[in-house]
Amino acid sequence: MSEALAAIRASGMRNVIASARALIFDVDGTLAETEEVHRRAFNEAFAQAGLDWCWDRATYRRLLRVTGGKERIRAFDEQSAAPTLTSSAVADLHRLKTARYVDLVASGGCPLRPGVAAWLQSARRRGQRLAIATTTSHGNIDALLSVALGGDWGDLFEAIVAGDDVPRKKPAPDVYLEVLARLGLAPADCIAIEDSGNGLAAASRAGIPVVITRSAYFGDDDWTGALVVVDNLLEFGP
Ligand code: XBP
Ligand code: MG
DSSP states (O other), rough: HHHHHHHHHHHHHHHHHTSEEEEEEBBBTTTTTTTTHHHHHHHHHHTTTTOOOOOOOOHHHTTEEEEEHHHHHHHHHHHHHSSSOOOOHHHHHHHHHHHHHHHHHHHOOOOBBBTTTHHHHHHHTTTTTTEEEEEHHHHHHHHHHHHHHHHTTGGGOSSSEOOGGSSSTTTTTTTHHHHOOOOOOOGGGEEEEESSSHHHHHHHTOOOEEEEEEEEEEEOOTTTTTTTTEEEEGOOOO
8 A cells, every 4th residue: 555545544544533422442452561461460470379370472372362360360270181270269369460460560560552642632632532441350450540641540531341340251242332331322433442353352242343453462363344453543643
């Protein structure tokens, strides 16, 4: 595609995104590249619990197909020769992991991805409504955005729906359907910004057009059905 055509395309897509009634952001991999911090937190929790588990990047990439930290721990245990963890042990382990993740993020370990802050600010200027639809927990969202956006980050988002707020995690549409209900908007009036195949499926099943910003762990997912796929939001201009 020629540079001129690419510029026209990016400008057209920018207008499409800017004219939506609401932008609904995923968190992990979309607002910030958090999964390496999650992976480190999982491994430090395993060590703290005396487990000889250590997820390398290739293992974590495979496990990321399972959304939800508790579900991911359970899936890994069940794949082992002799599953050992009870549900309460999984929950205890995930609490350890979440505590580590919050500490790691609080130390400033996870900045917003390129273009995210600018798009949040321009959305506010336009009077565009903002929401979050994520699989992670409210505590993790608060830890990440308190550092990245300041203590009053919550004022930016009208609806914040996290993984345990709904019966089914992504790729089920539940978090997105709950956001739409809280905003009182139709799916076609909104745009979802996501980074994974599970996120694309979840938003698409809710009928919401999806912009994909490719992230480190999901660069090669199947993006069929996405409105557009970019490396980051800067491609639509500042
Ligand atoms: C990505 C996830 C989460 C994180 C880990 O969420 O699937 O499970 O990997 O966080 P998003 P938890 O929908 O924001 O991309 O351990 O809190 O689940
Ligand atoms: Mg994500």
